[in-house]
Amino acid sequence: MFKKRNLISRLWLKHTDRVRYKEYKWELKNQKQLAFAHFITQAEKLTSPAKIKSYAEKNGVIRLSHSGNAGDIIYALPTIEAIKQYTNARIELYLRLGQPLILSGYNSHPLGNVMLNEKMATMLIALLKPQPYIDHIEIHDKQIIDIDLDYFRAGGIPLDKGNIARWCSYLTGVNPVLWKPWLTVEPDTTYADTIVMARSERYRNYTINYKFLIQYPDIAFIGVESEFKDIRKTIPGIRWIQVSDFMQMARIIAGAKFFIGNQSFPYSVAEGLKVPRILETAFEVINVVPEGDNGYDFFFQEHLESLVYNLNNKS
CATH class of the missing domain: 3.40.50 (Rossmann fold)
Incomplete structure (x- = not known):
């Protein structure tokens, strides 16, 4: 029977028996997983x-x-x-x-x-x-x-x-279908020639520089004002799209030439729509995965620039 040790007991074990201490940590982790499984699957919850x-x-x-x-x-x-x-x-x-x-x-x-x-x-x-x-x-x-x-x-x-x-x-226990669209909207075709992007403060890949996007004639940003001001330092000509609700945002993303974003809310919308989309992947947290057609992700600058070039020139 597993028994959880108090702080003093754990420290004593750590300094006197490293092998047993590692075994204890492994057992503790297993017990936590068992407790979580019991919490989720107990009879009264609809978890199957x-x-x-x-x-x-x-x-x-x-x-x-x-x-x-x-x-x-x-x-x-x-x-x-x-x-x-x-x-x-x-x-x-x-x-x-x-x-x-x-x-x-x-x-x-x-x-x-x-x-x-x-x-x-x-x-x-x-x-x-x-x-x-x-x-x-x-x-x-x-x-x-x-x-x-x-x-x-x-x-x-x-x-x-x-x-x-x-x-x-x-x-x-109900498995989703992730390669098909799960959001349906009417695309706003006035953005058909526009590259739409978003970049939140969280989950950034700090090796990436978007300055190369200056060469593309129509770039628009969806996000809050502070994020827009930040990206404008790199892309001075970028314009800011302010939306009244997320249906409007989704329609713009659906109608755009393609979308670029990091692991943020606008990217989740692009993923749900399955539009042509590029995901900026953060090194420290990788929990967003493009699934299905038109989805791309990257870690490195050269790959990003190649993806943008190819999508921009796709007929």
Whole structure:
């Protein structure tokens, strides 16, 4: 039977028996994984296809909740769509506001210290409400929830690796289809000759310089003002697109010549649309993976410039 040691006992073991200390750390890690598995799969939670289908057949509805970030919600959609297809039940999605956001010391976030606020949720609802697999969406206000999609944050899933778009499927056992589009919008064709880009402060590859984009005649930026001012230092002629909601953003990205972005919310939209897209991959966190046609990623400057050249000249 595994017994967790206190701090003094751990330090004593570390300094007196290194081999046994390594074994203890391995056992502790296993126990944490077992505890997480028990937490997720305990009987009352809808954490398997059989449970979800049985509940849907009995109740006719599946009520899900998610607290953000906005990009995480976009990446949860393929699993939500798969649940809809698997159960044919009414799907209701509720967005929880004000959940705390923990950032590393050198990063900031447009929403400050929360993952989702009312303004962001309203902008997001404009995009998600028309999606055919969501029957109802609104801000959460004490509604009963059947599946809490935030459980991936409970500690057992490594969030700095793999693919964000699979996190919710690990909780439900319902596998998403990631190579097909999971967002549907009407493209804004006025941007057909425009390269649209976004670059958040987080998840940057600091070996990359976008100055070479100066040679391309029509570059537009989607993002918050501070991000735009930052990229304008490198690309003085870039223009800033301000959107009223995320449906407008999605329509612009869908209509653009192609999209460039780092691991940020606008890239998640491009990934959901499966438009021609280039992902700036950050070395420290690789948890966004282009899936399906038209998706490209890179680590190095030469590869980025080659991708941009090829997509710009693609007939």
